[in-house]
Amino acid sequence: MPDVNRGNRPLSPHLQIYRPQLTSMTSILTRITGNALLLGSLLIVWWLLAAASSPAYFEFVDNILTCWIGKLIMLGSIWAIWYHLLAGLRHLYWDTGRGLEIEVAEKLGWAVIIGSVLATIITIVIV
Amino acid sequence: MAFMTDRKRATGMGSAKEGTHHHWNMTISSIALLILVPVFVFSIGPMIGEPHDAVVAYFARPFPAIVSALTIVIGFLHFKNGVQVLIEDYVHGTARKLLIVLMICVSYGAMATGLFAIAKLAL
Numbered sequence: 229m230p231d232v233n234r235g236n237r238p239l240s241p242h243l244q245i246y247r248p249q250l251t252s253m254t255s256i257l258t259r260i261t262g263n264a265l266l267l268g269s270l271l272i273v274w275w276l277l278a279a280a281s282s283p284a285y286f287e288f289v290d291n292i293l294t295c296w297i298g299k300l301i302m303l304g305s306i307w308a309i310w311y312h313l314l315a316g317l318r319h320l321y322w323d324t325g326r327g328l329e330i331e332v333a334e335k336l337g338w339a340v341i342i343g344s345v346l347a348t349i350i351t352i353v354i355v
Numbered sequence: 356m357a358f359m360t361d362r363k364r365a366t367g368m369g370s371a372k373e374g375t376h377h378h379w380n381m382t383i384s385s386i387a388l389l390i391l392v393p394v395f396v397f398s399i400g401p402m403i404g405e406p407h408d409a410v411v412a413y414f415a416r417p418f419p420a421i422v423s424a425l426t427i428v429i430g431f432l433h434f435k436n437g438v439q440v441l442i443e444d445y446v447h448g449t450a451r452k453l454l455i456v457l458m459i460c461v462s463y464g465a466m467a468t469g470l471f472a473i474a475k476l477a478l
Contacts, residue, residue, distance in 0.1 A: 262437050266461075269430060273465050275403065276423070276472035279414070283407040294404045302403070306396070313392055316385045323382065355400040 251330075254337040258315040261308035268305030271298070306351050311344035377436060384433040388426070395426040414476035427469035435462035 246252065271293060278289035292298050318336050321327050327336055399422070402413055414420050438458045446454055 259441060262434075263441055266434060266438070269427075269434070270465060272403075273427065273469040273472070276414075276476070277468055279407065279410045280472040280475040286407045286410070290404065290407075309392060309396065313389065317389065320382070320385065351396060351400070354397065 250334050250337045254315065254340055258312060258319075261312040261315075265305060265308050265312065268301055268308070271301065303348075303352075307344055307348040310347035310351070311340065314340040314343045314347075377440075381433065381436055384429050384436070387429045388433060391422065391426045391429060394422050399423055411476055414473060417477075420473050420477035424470055424473050427473075428466055431462040431466045431469075435459055438462075 275289050275293055278286045293302065318327070318340055321336070322333075327333060398419060402410055402419075405413075414423070435458060439455050442451055442454045442458065
């Protein structure tokens with residue numbers, strides 16, 4: 229497209245311009261938690277494979293999952309999965325066209341943050 | 356350049372007409388995971404750190420085996436579609452395509468591995 233003006237067009241304000249807000253931060257966290265959950269998920273699949281293989285191999289993988297670094301990943305994954313679940317619930321609600329006003333969206337953001345921490349504590353206590 | 360018309364410039368640059376399908380897939384898998392994830396966390400979660408025979412006996416039961424299989428399949432389908440959008444936003448050109456292909460391989464690979472393990476434990 230030779231006659232199209234490229235590179236000299238006005239750009240809409242982006243991340244460098246906007247002040248961080250609750251709505252943008254909770255949105256970015258949704259993406260980070262969702263994708264970071266790959267690590268914990270692969271560990272669980274590895275643990276299942278080890279259980280299906282042999283007792284010796286199971287012990288090897290089980291030790292990795294229950295050492296402090298494994299426990300840290302599991303703890304992080306528990307918070308990430310609750311955060312991502314609640315944030316996803318918020319998206320399903322938004323998809324119906326409701327809750328898009330700034331005050332409501334911010335309240336829902338706080339609900340997601342507080343709810344994910346509470347759910348994590350409940351999970352640690354029960355599981 | 357004089358031969359370029361607005362129509363000619365726009366033709367072929369529109370949507371591939373499948374974006375809504377991607378979004379609909381995410382909606383369906385997210386609703387499924389809304390139910391599966393809490394069930395998975397509270398039923399399978401306590402088994403991590405348990406001895407080998409206890410884990411083997413646990414997955415021989417129908418409920419844990421079926422819930423884990425469903426969670427792993429739908430979870431990794433949801434991840435495959437989600438990570439695709441992440442890659443499309445931040446990676447460009449050939450690296451984008453290669454990374455999407457790699458993540459599809461990882462997703463289906465993990466799915467197959469998980470299903471194989473559960474089938475072996477359950478049967």
